[in-house]
Amino acid sequence: MPEMPEVEGLVGFLRGRAVGLEVTQARVSSISALKTFDPPLETLIGATVTGAERHGKFLDIATSTHHLVFHLAKAGWLRWHETLPQTVIKPGRSPIALRVGFGDGLGFDLTEAGTKKSLAVYVVRDPAEMPGIGRLGPDPLSEDFTRDDLAALLTDRRTQIKGVLRDQQTIAGIGNAYSDEILHAARMSPYALAAKLTPEDVDTLYVAMRETLAEAVEAARGRPPAELKDAKRRGMSVHARGGEACPVCGDTVRSVFLADRSFEYCPTCQTGGKVLADRRLSRLLK
Incomplete structure (x- = not known):
């Protein structure tokens, strides 16, 4: 399962590669992975990525409209593409749970291997309002954690x-x-x-x-x-x-x-x- 160091690595990568890009597509192929319906996933299209943060093991991509937050769980991962594949994702027949595209043809897939599906994706206005984030304990690497x-x-x-x-x-x-x-x-x-x-x-x-x-x-x-x-x-x-x-x-x-x-x-x-x-x-x- 990706833990703090790997999620922190992903956050750093996305800050350097995705900030400033416009979201051109956001498609979910695993309905069970998307845990929210309001705001809808489509509201991310046309938004600009403004930052990336980590909350425990949650990864938070901030945009000019909403936040795309995901928890990779046991078998989830983020695959970055310098040229986003144009193949059609078939629900139930692909390990890809979510595909996000940016300008210039860049983008990433969230994938999940295995039969037990636990990867979770959220579109929210404020990550702090999510129960999974709001209940988190202190970050052990925080300067304030003594x-x-x-x-x-x-x-x-x-x-x-x-x-x-x-x-x-x-x-x-x-x-x-x-x-x-x-x-x-x-x-x-x-x-x-x-x-x-x-x-x-x-x-x-x-x-x-x-x-x-x-x-x-x-x-x-x-x-x-x-x-x-x-x-x-x-x-x-x-x-x-x-x-x-x-x-x-x-x-x-x-x-x-x-x-x-x-x-x-x-x-x-x-x-x-x-x-x-x-x-x-x-x-x-x-």
């Missing part, structure tokens, strides 16, 4: 720290991948209870979170959309690297499989050598 702010968010949270980091209403922009990376950098178990972290643990977690995300954002900066996914993969120490050697200690990175996702960790670095139960395997052995 170590004490993090400590306050964790107080009395008797839930696993992995889940807390992924909760968008607690901290915005972090998902499954970067929570793995942050906890590995902090040498902290994904199952550690947030409320039981010591002040020293909070110090370590705060630094790991800020540094991990800042490095990832910097790695994404200036890259075209086609290169962002590979840059993300190259920067991962444990996420999606189950079975490989930990780059810090050399132990084998382990995976835990849940209902709809998995996460990775290093036993030596994070759990004192303890191997966490793989729930998928546990079910098979029953």
Whole structure:
């Protein structure tokens, strides 16, 4: 799933490539992806792109009339075209959910792979009025987000720290991948209870979170959309690297499989050598 660094990379690219362009077409081919009807999508045609912003994992393209906001979800992506294809998009038979064209023949497609369709597109007057954005927690890279702010968010949270980091209403922009990376950098178990972290643990977690995300954002900066996914993969120490050697200690990175996702960790670095139960395997052995 695209998370803060990749979305920030897309925002930077669109600011440099799309701002000042006129929207010449906006066509949705996946009706389920469009979550709003007022204002209609067609009101974007003829508008000029004035900016691009990120709200957590939402990408917001501002125009002279309205905002085009989208959440790429698990399998969504933005494909930029220097020459927008003229082929007809057939609903239900194409991975393309939305096509947006600009002057000079430029444009992009929002695509979604797989059968589970979660990509969401909104046309709104004010992004702050969207429930998904209005309920977002603080941005962990904001200059205003301090170590004490993090400590306050964790107080009395008797839930696993992995889940807390992924909760968008607690901290915005972090998902499954970067929570793995942050906890590995902090040498902290994904199952550690947030409320039981010591002040020293909070110090370590705060630094790991800020540094991990800042490095990832910097790695994404200036890259075209086609290169962002590979840059993300190259920067991962444990996420999606189950079975490989930990780059810090050399132990084998382990995976835990849940209902709809998995996460990775290093036993030596994070759990004192303890191997966490793989729930998928546990079910098979029953």
